[in-house]
Amino acid sequence: MGETAGHVVILGAGHAGGTAAALLRQYGYTGHITLIGEEPIPPYQRPPLSKAWLKGEANADDLTLKPVEFYAESKIDFRPNLKGVQIDRKDKRVTLSDGSVILYDTLILATGARPIALPLPGADLEGVLFLRTAADAEALKAQVGPGKRLAVVGGGYIGLEVAASGRALGAEVVVLERENRLLARVACEALSEFFKGYHESKGVQFELGCSVTGFVGENGHITGVLLESGRIVPCDAAVVGVGVRPNDEIAREAGLSVGRGVLVDLDARTSDPDIYAIGDVTERPMPHYGDRMFRPESVPSALEQAKQAAAAICARPRPAPEVPWNWSDQYDLKLQIAGLPFDADDLLIRGDPATGKFAVFHLKGDVVQSVESINSPPEFMMGKQLIASKKPVSREKLADPTISMKEVAA
Amino acid sequence: MAKITYIEFDGTEHVVDVKSGLSVMEGAVKNNIPGIDADCGGACACATCHVYVDEAWRDKTGSMSAMEESMLDFAENVETNSRLSCQIKVSDELDGLVVRMPESQH
């Protein structure tokens, strides 16, 4: 242990902040830890909010990272319903929303991100919802059920997961997307097409290339989504999922370097050596892709950065870089994505999308940059290893699903 | 409820009571036991909850789904007694279970 006792203050008690607090104790940190979170409940996992939890297959307890007693038992001062509002780097103190001030030796910013709001007429109607927090999810769940009509604004992963869960609960679902295809920001066209077809086969309706211009309602409650064409798509609730924005204002105001998020290095350190930042609020290096910086908005990245920060604070060796990855569950489809398609010059589809089991490899020359796999764990797992090793592969072999991934990578 | 012994790669043992219905992975994570990362929180999507199940418990921990088998087939340091701990549900039957952790989950 290289550390001397001190005080680590963590702002944001989400997936990243909660994990960092727990890891500091795992790594033997003996100083004070204060975990300050705006939400009323201890850190929990968000991914199930659009998946298993929404469908009723997981309960609230399943979502919490640690039981609430854990924090007191581990001498982590968990303070819910409290926000950091200002950082004074010179005197190393943070002003909190209740007017009090807390001193730190080391500060970890783990403030996450918030959904982008649509500043449109009617956006304040009851039934116009977002999905980021457990409270948001409760509100959404109350609106989906047999016979209810749900409009999903934004055809990204969270929107599609909500659509799938909505169908599972018997709701009628329409997805409204501004781009001409789904997942336009995050997936290749083959995958967009596949998901569209699959969701349609499950009864989801799509309106692509349509611009939402407002929400209409009666007695303060939404009754429909207004499109630019003047048409109204009737619904009982609308969930807006058009992306997130990092909660980086507090860092910006404190004069830290901020790009598309708080800029950090591979120790999750910001431009101030006593301040770390982890999770969705950061723009971070992607060591498998040269000097690329990126804001991954994913749990694996948040966990990796929590490890980096905790290791640096406890003077442990820097953890080896992990290949970025992510997943999504929709109906009986398991999507697993490894890597990022940076600099890819070609893509190759292994398997037949019509079978609901295939993978899309993004290649730079003969090197795999990323893979998007549907119900194909071998392609995902081996793809991840190939991304890490940068080992060239034979395209012919990779394109032939009768040749095993072990042989492809051999 | 089951008493479960988690043994880290360096031999450190952790014995904890885990509620029935939770997974063996959750038993470790909720008790802050090192060695199981569980990136995906139990969605059988990451294989970072890999454990070795002691011989005596192989039958009682049940059989693997095709998904689990397929993920493990490509994980590192896999042995015949490897499992993804998020796929093992805890019940009274598993009282006394012993699982060991691999050197690394990544």
Ligand SMILES: Cc1cc2nc3c(=O)[nH]c(=O)nc-3n(C[C@H](O)[C@H](O)[C@H](O)COP(=O)(O)OP(=O)(O)OC[C@H]3O[C@@H](n4cnc5c(N)ncnc54)[C@H](O)[C@@H]3O)c2cc1C
């Ligand atoms: C519905 C849904 C589904 C998702 N599915 C997946 C998935 O399948 N796979 C995946 O990898 N990722 C998924 N994600 C993304 C994933 O949840 C995030 O990447 C992850 O939560 C990031 O963790 P974080 O701690 O950085 O941010 P958060 O978990 O958002 O936590 C930040 C916390 O900080 C609090 N806070 C903000 N400002 C302050 C302040 N000034 N002071 C104190 N507290 C503050 C916030 O209230 C919040 O509680 C999903 C997200 C959602 C919403």
Ligand code: FES
């Ligand atoms: S926790 Fe991800 S596979 Fe078990």
